[in-house]
Amino acid sequence: MDNQTPPSPDKIMQIGSGFWPAKILLTAVEFELFTHLAREGKMPAKAIRALLSLKCTDRHLYDFLDALHVLGFLQRDGFWDAAQYSNSPDAEAFLDKQKPTYMGGILEMFNNRLYGFWHKLGEGLKTGLAQNEVAGGEDPLFVTLYKDPERLQGFVSAMTGIQIGNFMALAEKFDFSPYKTFLDAGGSAGVLSIMVAKHNPDMTCTTLDMQQVEDIAVKTIDKFGAANKVKAVSGDFFSEPLPKADVIAMGNILHDWNEENKLLLLRKAYDALPEGGAFIAIEAVIDNDRKQNLFGLMMSLNMLIETADGFDYTFADFDKWAKQTGFKKTALLPLTGPSSAAIAYK
Template sequence: MEITEHQPDPSHIMKIGMGFFTSKVLLTAVNEGLFTHLVHKPQSINDIKKRMNWNCTDRHAMDFLDTLHSLGFLNREGVGLDSIYSNSLESNVFLDEDKNSYIGGMLKMANNRLFRFWADLDLAIKTGEAQNESKHGDDIFEAIYSDHGRLKEFINAMTGVQMGNFVGFANSFDFTEYKTLCDIGGSGATLSIQVALHQPHMSCTSLDLPPVEPIANENIQKFKVTDRVKAISGDFFVDDFPKADVIVMGNILHDWGMDKKQVLIKKAYDALPENGAFVVIENIIDNERNSNIFGMTMSLNMLIETQNGFDYTLSDFDHWTSKAGFSSVELLPLAGPSSAAIAYK
């Protein structure tokens, strides 16, 4: 008798369950600056070990590099200890620290902070408590903003994870009827810079806490948009939002619990003119909650990092913005799992 019934296969379970093996290989390579080093010329195992100051055996170095090759991050000539390695196209574009397209900042923060905090996800689920620096009595944002090195890493991380979204938004959102934009919690002013570069008629303001302003100004000067982008200091819970035709929040709204989300939405409404647009750029979860896995795991990351923060669906966003007085919403897909949820006044 022929068996047609589907046979259970454990491979998917093992692939996901042991996924941290391959994740940590990539995170380690980024943190070590391997891809930036390999931009200059292909290297042998021995050359890489010397340059990167690795003291493991040649065979373990080969295991590490061949894993990166098998995952598509490195090209390889030859097989074995005499192999020569170089970057793949994507690694060359996105993981070279000297390029403006670099997205490794988020991966470095994942390696240096999040990887260890996620080891305690079980505790977060059981206790409902954050599992980051706050476990030692520190406020996460105070801990980051009080240390310049950590702050710069955090800003680079946010830039890396959002760059494709910001460029996509700057190109695909219809700015025709608008002249001014304010990015609330604008970090390194990356979104404002991209809008200014792609929309010459727009003037943009990036608002964040005082320690961020020098970093934002450095980026504004680097991209030569000082005539249309400015960075200002402020606390978005304490201060009124600057008036603007478009109010944007990139990876801000998901940091907070329901009450504070509603406060920020109402402040955006009050700062906008009639027909103005409120835009949040995040990993908006699909309304059916079954396909944007990254959005749902990012929401778990908010539990790890903030305790009360969470990601949400467009339906959630529609409900909250309607409560604040907005008349309609729409979704603008951006890069990967991210979207711009837009509410119109």
């Protein structure tokens, strides 16, 4: 007897309408709804309407809030006019702008930039060209960012947001005990260095990024009270050697570039490490069979949108590049969700 499950349109509709729940969440982040609820506690729908200055009907107000409840971002006590809404534990932890664990920066970037650019994925696949600001005649992304402090701050917040859970996990899971110095190359706001210093008090940590980012990192380090253990320095890791350190990390850096530049960055890390030192790439490393890590595959397509020739990679790819560079061995450390730390030891 054939027990094969009959065809169903359910998954087709779920994926095809996937932009609906995404836009509901992104809109709530745009409204800072979760930040307001973290401050106010439970609130009825009409109080939320007044707080956010919404002009929609009662019906659509409840549709919006109840959809967030069904999606797992809001808790609801009561029903309809008697309902009281509050943050779910995940939203409370990661979507309140006043908390250091806020990851909404990446969601803000999804909403403000990538939501529109992904409309042109087909064009990117047809042409092989980036489909971000460059397609509209603007300068490349990083040139544009370094000219505009407000946009740069938004980008830095986004990069922190997408990696904050992984930074926390790496600081706790990786064995830093054999090492004394840590460098985060392309460290943005410096949060990874802060997390490593917090969980490993014997480590001296440095976050390195372009000069335009250094002020943001210094302010973040001061905010966390970590100035005695973490320093921010500026530099260009393509045109200059990396500072020496026992452990060198790059979070969401390698995937920005083509294979030639990935190998160049690995060589720079190798040259800056002592014998026995470790290089760590924190990314959505794709499973070797390319069957499971959908987020990693989608992130790689996002690199097409953003950079044209950047791409995400499997651990087998990383292992090949590391061995080609001269590293002795590699390991893969799962972090949060679809992300891992690909580690190469010198």
